Amino acid sequence: MTTPHAIVIHAAGDLRIDPIAEPRPASDEAIIDIVYGGICGSDLHYWQHGAAGESLLRAPMVLGHEIVGIVGRAAADGSGPAMGARVAVHPATPAAEYVRHPADRPNIGGGGYLGSAARFPHRDGAFAHRVALPTRMLRALPDAVGWREAALVEPAGVAWHAVSRIGDVTGRSALVVGCGPIGLLAVAVLKARGATHITAVDLHDRPLEVARELGADAVLKQPGDAEILAIDADVVVESSGSHRGLDTAIRGAARGGTVAMVGLLPSGAQPVQISFAIARELDLRGSFRFNDEIDEVIRALADGDLRIDAAISHVRSWEAAAEAFALAADPTVSSKVLLQFREA
Template sequence: MRAVVIHAPKDLRIEDFPDPAPGAGEVRVGIEAGGICGSDLHYYHHGGFGTVRIQQPMALGHEIAGVVAAVGEGVRHLSPGMRVAVNPSQPCGVCVHCREGMRNQCLDMRFMGSAMRNPHVQGGFRKHVTVAAAQAVPIADRLSLAEAAMAEPLAVCLHAANQAGQLMGKRVLVTGCGPIGALMVLVARYAGAAEIVVTDVADAPLAVARSLGASQVFNVAARPAAIDPWRAGKGVFDVLFEASGNQAALRLAFDLVRPGAVIVQLGLGGEMTLPVNSIVTKELKLRGTFRFDGEFELALRLMGEGRLDVKPLITASLPFERAVEAFELASDRSKSMKVQLTF
């Protein structure tokens, strides 16, 4: 069985990979679509992010969907031929955080395509994966497998929206318009935001944000003064979704949010220096957001019911044998939003 395996920065190979039969409570899924995520790109370009580094060869990928090929003993709700999205999270279910209902904070999480553990948890860019049956979620007939593979990043944004609280009628700012920032536009619009302004330093992703329903978009590299009207008074935005992971973007946004605003930090970019005086004097609420839990099934339901359309974000699909080409394309923000591999 073939897989897309990272060995070191820029050392991405198509290799044979173990292909176990499903055991009790497991299913074997033939993967058909897999989206390249920002974390996959960090492994490809840098060998990891922060203190997380590749220690041994690892199959990448955690945004995946496919068709059930076989089921193990005791699996009753799935059968061969069913189309499913694969939830890459496998929390332990017994640690203190799982028992508190915070399964995304599991102390023994197994997350596909992650080098946080050693040995690493192998990812889903493979012809077949065997996973716990609970990780394989059936999808609606109307959904393509390419759309279903978007459930994971959409779930990340749904969880971020939960962290922000009520968005109905709110003025929302999104900084950074990669796939996550663009999906935040979709989620904020669905949640009833009255105004959604998006900033980035490139024109191509901003054009996508506008097509998804952003009220206004601004290239703050080309037109830094364009956002000055939102500095009025003490700022005007009720909610900020910071999706770039860039300190400069977050620092700029502090001047644009109103007193009492909620700031949800989505992007990961390393350590940042924050203007604590602004946080104190404007009584801002700074909240982190990490992965997701029940939002994975919610993402599939909202897409399956036609309430959220992620198709405009899928800008290219390449055979997995051309993985290096696909990763290079996904790294070029002027040419791509979400690049997927087909299997």
């Protein structure tokens, strides 16, 4: 057996491929041989800035939480999928106690996440050849779900949760602001869940081309004020993570509309047209990660109701991690970039 390696962030701009020890699973953990890992915006933030939002990197950390693989060794306690099963991973560990929020919303109650520096010691991620993971994180993949689309179930779960925060979108017009990977997947989810006319907005041509492939009926590149106001969408998903994008989302919403804010803005005050939200009685709803929507995504992929393959722009070997991260950081040439750790 070859020595396992992992993609490790040591500091801002310091991404390395390091040898790691063989995983030593607890009784309720399985050994997962990783096949694909998707590079997330948070991975890019740790690489570029040494932080993702308020989560500051204080020690070297294995990146990666968008992962799929094969059970190389089943859990000793008999829980979870058998050896050889194809699995996706739910990367969250809910907090042991829920404080001042409903128990059915563990995503807002703290807890851990693979590849996160929110706590110290940090929680290593799974951009590695082999990792030990609790069986509660594992989701068996139906045969109908291919490896590459399966690698997108975690970010698609984020998009599914954002649309769920809005409610029933059947027959409603929709606007997606920001066509990075989450915005593109939000287009696909809105399409799958019955939105009738979807408009996508971005700063670049390529993301808008992909948005059309995923179901957008109209696309706008850097629209002006009049174009934004004319959108008049019943529901909006803001996924740019910028104050300009949030302002566009607010002004592009119809009176009485709902805006799901999934793009994570920087800390501090944000200059947006809140007066529009007040006068038009908009519902502004935060959306953070997801709960069990990953299971709904897997079912929708297996049924053929959700199609997300077009969101993948590049696949690179784990040995070319530096190139892959540089690609993922350039929205003019890429959308979702996958790392491949072994042949499927």
